[in-house]
Amino acid sequence: MTLTIHHLQVSQSERLPWLCEELDIPYTLVLHQRAPIFSPQSIKDLNPLGQAPVIQDGSLTLAESGACAEYIIHIHGNGKLALPPSHKNYADYLYWFHFANGSLQPLMAMVMMLSRIENGGGDYAASVLERFKSRLAFVDARLAKNTWLAGDEFTAADIMTVFTFTTARVFYPFDLTEYLGILAYLERVVQREGYKKARAKADPELEMMTEGKAPRSFMERLKAEGKL
Ligand SMILES: N[C@@H](CCC(=O)N[C@@H](CS)C(=O)NCC(=O)O)C(=O)O
Incomplete structure (x- = not known):
């Protein structure tokens, strides 16, 4: 399964390539440029709300950076960078x-x-x-x-x-x-x-x-x- 991150440049979708680099996991990064302020059609085609980030993993397409981050951490990152319930913090x-x-x-x-x-x-x-x-x-x-x-x-x-x-x-x-x-x-x-x-x-x-x-x-x- 190849994890793909759709990143709208200059946006909060920057969180996800950062997360993957920290986790040291493979991913394909697709860059989308603002048009010129809001999302281009290429992002709207991926997500009904027309916002980034969007990730794809096999047949899954997922938006919302928090949801994407949790998905990546638990499906691809062995839970690293999240603290478990047993942790004092x-x-x-x-x-x-x-x-x-x-x-x-x-x-x-x-x-x-x-x-x-x-x-x-x-x-x-x-x-x-x-x-x-x-x-x-x-x-x-x-x-x-x-x-x-x-x-x-x-x-x-x-x-x-x-x-x-x-x-x-x-x-x-x-x-x-x-x-x-x-x-x-x-x-x-x-x-x-x-x-x-x-x-x-x-x-x-x-x-x-x-x-x-x-x-x-x-x-x-x-x-x-x-x-x-
Ligand atoms: N709560 C969402 C917010 C998504 C969001 O607002 N994305 C902005 C980037 S900062 C966006 O796609 N803006 C372009 C647009 O709305 O057309 C998340 O964390 O993913």
Whole structure:
């Protein structure tokens, strides 16, 4: 069975090639370019919601990065990078694995959408932004005291979370300068061989985004490339 990962470039599907590199398992990576902002037809043909990632494994086609990550870990990775129920940090692992797509990324998406409303979204937008900042401080405090999100061991919870602090910032360029725990964590992440290999294959043109300063926005990048 050959595992195929469909990666929409500059997106949260970057999690899956990273996971496979960390697990050191074979996979075929199919790159899809945004058209120019949303998914191209090639992704829509694979998934009724038209979103990435999508994986294929024999007759199976599966979307949702969290579901894909769990599938890859348990079907191809012998459970590596997930903590088992017998592990003392099992609950931490579950919490941080689900926090990424359950709380952090949706809140960032909401802040991003509200920031694009012409009048700035008013009081509601301001309160959502405050809530997002409090989430950043929450993760920062966790990382100031722990090497990885689930504790001492690097796990899939880290693979699920890093996107929000790196690549996602091109869609909503926010500053991380005051979050020293997160910045030190990102330095640890980019030293990982698995991360370097995955980035080189999946998004070779994208910088690592370990700086606190907000990166150049995706729209500016498209304009500079004459695609918008
Ligand atoms: N919760 C889903 C979110 C999927 C998602 O939003 N994918 C984005 C990439 S960051 C996408 O496909 N965007 C293109 C589009 O919506 O057209 C997951 O984790 O897989």
